[in-house]
Amino acid sequence: MTNILTPMAQARADSVPMLVISGVNERSSLGLGLGHLHELPNQQALCTQVAVTSTQVSREDELLPALNQAFDDFSSKRPGPVHIEIPTDVMGLDYELVTDAISHKKSTAQSVIPSTDTAAQQLAEGNNIVILAGGGARHTEAVLTQLAEYLSAPVVQTSNARGLMHQHPLCVPASPSLKAVRQLIADADCVLAVGTELGSTDYDMYRDKAFPTLNGLIRIDICPQQLARHQADICLQGDAKLILESLQQELQALSPEKPKQPESLKSERGHQRAAQTRTAALDELSEDYQQHIRLLNLIRDTFPSSILVGDSTQLIYAGSMYYDHDCAGSWFHAATGYGALGYSIPAAIGAALAAPERQVICISGDGGAQFSFAELMTAVQEKLPIIFIVWNNRGYLEIENSMVEVDIAAVGCDPIPPNFEYLAKACSMPYLACSADVDEFAVTLEEGKKMIEGTARTQPIMIEISV
Amino acid sequence: MSTTVGEALVKYLESSDVEVIFGIPGVHTIELYRGLSQSGIRHITARHEQGVGFMADGYARVSG
Numbered sequence: 001m002t003n004i005l006t007p008m009a010q011a012r013a014d015s016v017p018m019l020v021i022s023g024v025n026e027r028s029s030l031g032l033g034l035g036h037l038h039e040l041p042n043q044q045a046l047c048t049q050v051a052v053t054s055t056q057v058s059r060e061d062e063l064l065p066a067l068n069q070a071f072d073d074f075s076s077k078r079p080g081p082v083h084i085e086i087p088t089d090v091m092g093l094d095y096e097l098v099t100d101a102i103s104h105k106k107s108t109a110q111s112v113i114p115s116t117d118t119a120a121q122q123l124a125e126g127n128n129i130v131i132l133a134g135g136g137a138r139h140t141e142a143v144l145t146q147l148a149e150y151l152s153a154p155v156v157q158t159s160n161a162r163g164l165m166h167q168h169p170l171c172v173p174a175s176p177s178l179k180a181v182r183q184l185i186a187d188a189d190c191v192l193a194v195g196t197e198l199g200s201t202d203y204d205m206y207r208d209k210a211f212p213t214l215n216g217l218i219r220i221d222i223c224p225q226q227l228a229r230h231q232a233d234i235c236l237q238g239d240a241k242l243i244l245e246s247l248q249q250e251l252q253a254l255s256p257e258k259p260k261q262p263e264s265l266k267s268e269r270g271h272q273r274a275a276q277t278r279t280a281a282l283d284e285l286s287e288d289y290q291q292h293i294r295l296l297n298l299i300r301d302t303f304p305s306s307i308l309v310g311d312s313t314q315l316i317y318a319g320s321m322y323y324d325h326d327c328a329g330s331w332f333h334a335a336t337g338y339g340a341l342g343y344s345i346p347a348a349i350g351a352a353l354a355a356p357e358r359q360v361i362c363i364s365g366d367g368g369a370q371f372s373f374a375e376l377m378t379a380v381q382e383k384l385p386i387i388f389i390v391w392n393n394r395g396y397l398e399i400e401n402s403m404v405e406v407d408i409a410a411v412g413c414d415p416i417p418p419n420f421e422y423l424a425k426a427c428s429m430p431y432l433a434c435s436a437d438v439d440e441f442a443v444t445l446e447e448g449k450k451m452i453e454g455t456a457r458t459q460p461i462m463i464e465i466s467v
Numbered sequence: 468m469s470t471t472v473g474e475a476l477v478k479y480l481e482s483s484d485v486e487v488i489f490g491i492p493g494v495h496t497i498e499l500y501r502g503l504s505q506s507g508i509r510h511i512t513a514r515h516e517q518g519v520g521f522m523a524d525g526y527a528r529v530s531g
Contacts, residue, residue, distance in 0.1 A: 007520020016527050018520070021476065023495035038495055060472050067479050079531075090472055091498030097475035099482045309525060332528055346518040350525025353487055353511065372521070374514035382511060 001043055001085075006340050008050045008081040013199075013338035014160060015135060017079035019070055020051065026089035027058060044085055052080035058087065060095040064102075071104035076111075078223035113238040113246055119218045120250030122234065126190035126216065128273075129153040132176065134202075135160030136195015136221060136240050138329045143244040144194065150251060152270030153192070154277060156181055158202040159336045161195075163325035169271040172278060173324035177205035180280030184273060186212035193219045195240045197226055201336040205320070220244070281322055292318035294438050295465075299361055299389075300326055302445045306359040307351045310335060311344035313365030313391050314398055314467075333363075342371025345388065349375060352384040359387070359452070366392040366417035373418075376427045376460070385457035387448055388429075390420050393467040424462040430455075432463045441465065474502035481506045487526060489519040 001022050011018045024043050025036050033041065040046060047054040052073070055066045063086070070082040123129060129151045137144055141164050148155050148170045155165055156172045165171040174181050185191065191214040196202075204211050217232040220243050227235040236243050282290065292315045299308065304326060310316035310333030317335055325331035334343030348362035369390050379386050400413035424431035430451050434444035444463055451461050470478070476499060480488065489511045492500050503510060513519040 003516030004520040006517055007524055011520070011524050011527075014524075016524050017531060018523050018527055020520070020523075021499065023493075023499065025495075057472070063472055063475055064479070067476075067483075071483060079527075086472065086476075086499070088495055088498070091496075092471050092473065092501075094469045095472045095475045096470055097478050099478070102479060102482055104483070307529060329528060332525075340521075342517065343521050343524075346513065346521035347525030347528075349511075349518075350489070350522035350527070351529045352525075353509075353522070354526045354529035372515070372518060375518040375522075378511065378513055378518065378522075 005050050010338040010340050011081045015079050017074040018081040020083045022085045024085040024087050027087045047083045051083035054083040056085050060093040068103045111239045113242045114236050116246040116250050119234045124254050128188050129190045130188040131155045132193040133161040134158045134196025137161050140241045147248050152266045154274035159320050162331045163328040166326045170274045174281035174322045176203045178281045178284050180277050184277045190216035289318040296323050303359045309344050309348040309362050311364035311368035312341050315391050341368045345372045346375045348386050349379050352386050361387045363389045367396045379460040383458040385452045386460040388462045390464045420464045430461040473498040477502040477506050489522045
């Protein structure tokens, strides 16, 4: 059980629905400390700290309500890891499941959403609106775009929202930790925050606490506890898509004569504010980061509509700062949120299983890869055509740089990487190598694409970029 | 023929359209695997329980 707590914490931080079913020792032995296998002082209490809920099925007839509750919660609340533990002496008890009693499949209840008229009024009066989109907005693309256009509002995106409104003139796929993005937000007279916890790994990555006050803040979130954590003028609790649709309708009702396309002057100004922010945000970044972003763009353009799964590694850190993915929900990583190293290789495997027709590209550093490269064999065994890119800078370079910056002699940042070519060979996986030069990487990616197609998408490959 | 809690769990997941599960069977969980081979659910065996969780995370983000 303890081995899965880290992924559960990651899922909790990023609101990912996950059902974790575990065993636990037989009921009569719990809490006695008698030295049983896998014994913990109180496994369920431990899990309660990380899971959204943790339930023990201590009798056979408790299985059904526990599962019903878990599935109901996934569809109606802020998602997260749900834990159900079954004692070893309960697992084998006789129990007949009546499938008609599976309640979540029968649920026809419509989601209730709050009244949006006051919020619509405030938005209608705003002259300089900015939208902050988080992971909770990733299924709202059509209405979000419509609303942004209607309000001429630039849309700033956290990592989990990237891919929304790709290349749209109002899209700002840049971190709100950057000065340029903060300026855009500070200048707004009304901020609409959709499905974002306003967490520091997106909004204050450098921990300088210089994030501006959010004027006229309207928050939309499915989670009431989350809404209570920040001061806001208006809180709208419920499904983000439904609330945005309601807002859009209210706005149109407020000014029925207003054409669907906003007046060109205001629209032009919105586009201008977004474009200026994009340019200034990119200019703020180091040449190294800008180079990393060019590599990410190259991956995206070589494999359109692919799924990019990242670890905590320099390419991904750069992408967190600025990267415009081409489809929503398809760029995710562990560099923001809980921040567990070793995330990308197994998460890419899960992604490839969920979308076998799409190209999945995993980007890890040599450090992060060493946390979980045993899972490469799972990709081989399941015949998943993932491209595993290893950014090999021979150590924890980002951490080393951080230590040096504050005058700490770098210690512990130089784990020797394995020979990745041999590692790929040991996993019977085709291997390609290149430098971080854009042109060289482009040739290697094309070669990788041919390899994947050549094996009829039944085999993963590895590309090592030596930095 | 009567079934067990472990078999009922598999039946529930299958009835709820769960197609893929991630796990590593161990002595503590073998009874949860009874009935799995007869079901339509695909079981992915990870190499570490941390992998199990991260795989489920990646799967959920893409399928949900």
